[in-house]
Amino acid sequence: MISPAPSRLFTFHAGHTGDWRIKDLRPIKGSSLDIATHINVVDGADLEPFANIVWSLRGITSNERYVTTAEKLLLVDTQEGLGRQLSTCAALIPIRKTAAWWSLTQDERREIFEEQSKHIAIGLQYLPAIARKLHHCRDLGTDEPFDFITWFEFKASDESAFDSLLTRLRSSPEWDYVDREVDIRLQ
């Protein structure tokens, strides 16, 4: 790889100052995260760029795990990136999946993820309104408190659509394998 690769590692710092103000932080499953008022998103793994950090979570973007070629074409056609001017709302949702999930083979996980739970098909229905970026934590090391961190951005008027997206995913068979989830809303 000759050209410098874009950063894949991101750190989410919660504290008392920052770019995104926390409107709401609530545990959906398992233990919560400590209360803070702001989130800063930082490229790389620098763990103490700000004073008074309450907690920090790290995640790394990576290759696709479940999306097929046909699904990827649909997604690429429909989705928009982060940073849209009208996207004044965001959500940070870290989740952890059970040991039972991780012991499944690829075909078993794909079957639950899409054939049973329609994870990709449901997400597609909310594009391009809800932009998302997935970060993986599980293989960063052995001490990570979550397996994934997803960052979402949308217009204030799309927050109820976002709630509906989450309700549908959380009632799917895939979510039987989620044992910790925290829902953090930002603006």
Next chain:
Amino acid sequence: MISPAPSRLFTFHAGHTGDWRIKDLRPIKGSSLDIATHINVVDGADLEPFANIVWSLRGITSNERYVTTAEKLLLVDTQEGLGRQLSTCAALIPIRKTAAWWSLTQDERREIFEEQSKHIAIGLQYLPAIARKLHHCRDLGTDEPFDFITWFEFKASDESAFDSLLTRLRSSPEWDYVDREVDIRLQ
């Protein structure tokens, strides 16, 4: 997860003393690693437990990426673990795959990995003689020099079978996506 999980992170230190003596270290593709005489395998990420380390590579065991349920049953039935008394030979083979590989979707990678290259089917033919353990590096961070580290153990009399296994894999379509590989033989 109530019970303590077994360690998933391992560090491979090359130096001038250690449990495994390096018989041969040669670059197969891309740049080599510096010459050393011994390798120590350590649980966890401790980067300086020994004096005079020449280089260290880290990897983490993780969930299955390509194996199907049917293939897993065959593997579990046939394979044996590391640490067999008669396995006095080992090999440490770090590889890196190209950006083109990582931009493929799951179904495209599986198609190349197994339907075209028979990676699992070929490996099965050398079980239980050749025991193996795969470590992932790519999502440990952004500075890892390799994407995978595989550790193999076998009897001295099986080294020519091991060579044949490698020759077959290296001539497969999957290996067109390998841009760095170093082959380190140990005893």
